[in-house]
Amino acid sequence: MRSHRWFTPWLLLLPAVVWVLVFSIYPFVNTVILSFTNARPLRGGQFTGIENYVRLAQDPMLANALVTTFVYVIACVPLLTVVPLLLAMLVHKPVPGIGFFRTTAYFPVIASVVVVSLIWSWLFDSRGVVNQTLEFLHLVNAPIPFLVDRWLLLGTSILLTVWKGLGYYMVVYLAALGNVAPELHEAAAIDGAGAFRRFLHVTVPGVRGAMTLVAALVAVSAMRIFSELYVLTNGSGGPGGESMSIVMMVKQVGSGLNGQVGYASAVSVVLFLLTLLPLLLIGWLNNRDSGGTLGARA
């Protein structure tokens, strides 16, 4: 027996649908449409077909941004998937005062990324603490150009991202570790498994779902990296724009009264499509390893 009109469920869904339409679907569709135009702020634009995409394929700025972004993903995903797990295992033990260490490990998460990046830019400056210390210890003769050499800058920025993200993902793993039954560790120990084998065959399978989630979150964040590189390079993207990420490129070409909104939208669409790649890869790897039960243990 029907107790409501056909549209009642839709009415209940309406707030959420409107929210998704206005804040997700509409901006996305608008971005896709703009990517096929030469629109600029305040000016008329015309549809230009795939011209922006053809231009993108030949743009050395995008090539640099892709390298920067992919290096970021390749470095950050394993580091931020494994190191927080090890840290979580350390602070998981019910030792007196462990709460202090957990809190300390979480501190960088609370700090503003801009403030932290500014502090790091002072630390790694040619006259910063790091270089002064290295010179004082006679380990180097001249300052190391941490903030202007493409790869050193990228390394510094990745280190900052990892340091800042450790605490956050540690908390995710702490929750997951709580679900790994201690009996399994005890049984494995009785069977003669050492600490490393227990980690590999008990802990890791027990937190596989959390690892997949963390890897996916890190991959998406790394693809969209902006603040750390922006602050460390003073917004310049480094010499030649070599250390610019894809999001920094969107800002450079698309912002301001004279921004190339159409072209920046095309870069955004490419970023969206590229962001799907690591997600699909992680999903596929997890599916393969768990025999097609993706998410079942998450």
Add this chain to the structure above:
Amino acid sequence: MPGTTVHSRRALLGALAATPLVAGLSACGLSPQAPPSQAPIETPSVLSGEITFQTWSLKNEKFTPYFEKLVTDFTTQHAGTKINWIDQPGDGYEEKVLQQAQSNTLPDVINIPPGYGMQLAEVNKLVDLKAAAPDSIASYTEGGIKAYTYAGMDGAYGYPWYLGTDLNWWNTKAFSDYGLDASKLPTNFDEFFAAAATMAEKSGGKMPLISSLPGLGDFAAAGVKLFDGTKFTFNTPEAAAVLQKYAELYKQKALPPEVLQNNYTGNAQMFQQGKVAWTTATPSFPGDLQKNAPTLVSVTKATPRFGIQPMFVQGISVSADSKAPALALAFAQYVTSNASQVEFVKLAQGFFPGTVEANNNPSSFTSAISDPLTAEAVALAATAITKAELITPNEFSDEMSTYTAQQIALAVRGDLAPAEALDRAVKHCNDNLNR
């Protein structure tokens, strides 16, 4: 009725699916705005109405009382008018102005630099002041008005409000410490480069002299024509020679590595941190030194810039969308009147008014300066401002500036031949000019 229900569901789902597409097409800004008429604005005998006046990063302890008095004086003189003064933070101003223009909420009277003015004038968002009030233009300096006069457009789109120029600032102690004569500071580029090489050598690279990458101003000083009215032309052998010189000096450690990041205010910051011995800054720089690096005040000396003296202009424009254009125009003229500007630059020490009358009588605003270093700098700048020019073409957008600086950084570091760096920059600028 089942059939009706299915039909209605489809209609509802179809409407939901179509909404973003239709909204996207309508909102993506593909329709240009029709130009408004640009004709004289009649000033009624009695002004009335309400307008908004927007300044840029001027609401603070120093300037707030000035603006409050300015508004009160005007509204007292013109009973029945209301001025809402708002101020925007320094960062993100361009985006704020863009958002206001896009949503047709541009303040009636607005403080914008010439570059923003050109973008807004091109889409008919600003009143042509030459057409609206032809007689008002003569009160302002020629250079100031020229800054708001754009190629391909008739008229002037802003009243010059305050002008500035840069000076060279030297750390004379560094000169003495590293084998240079502090009483003979460089007066041209050749002496400057020679001093930079000597200081780098004597200090073992610990005290570089140069604090910024070369830019359009340096190329212009070398006799390079930057823009011919339709395209950029600064990829010349003369400009490449300037870049080559900087590349050689970088190798000799006469520039710190951070210069390659080309931060706009980075050079003055590095000077205050004692990392370099030279910077460019406005005559108000002693105020920053007293606040941030008081030990440098006694060893810092100012001299005029080499080559072409740069001119920086801030102006006041009137929105073409104003609902009270007569009041907006009258208030814009009031803010930029000689009396108002003189009072303003008495507070903004180191800057110059945009009116002819005040510039003919500099003592009307310089007499308020008590700090000797600032007074000396203002005296130098007062001479320089008469010869100052707008070096950077308004067509040179922030994006072009960033890209050009990125290529220049590669050339200075020695990763790219100077000529190739300039060719890349010019091609990029011209491509974007035509898009």
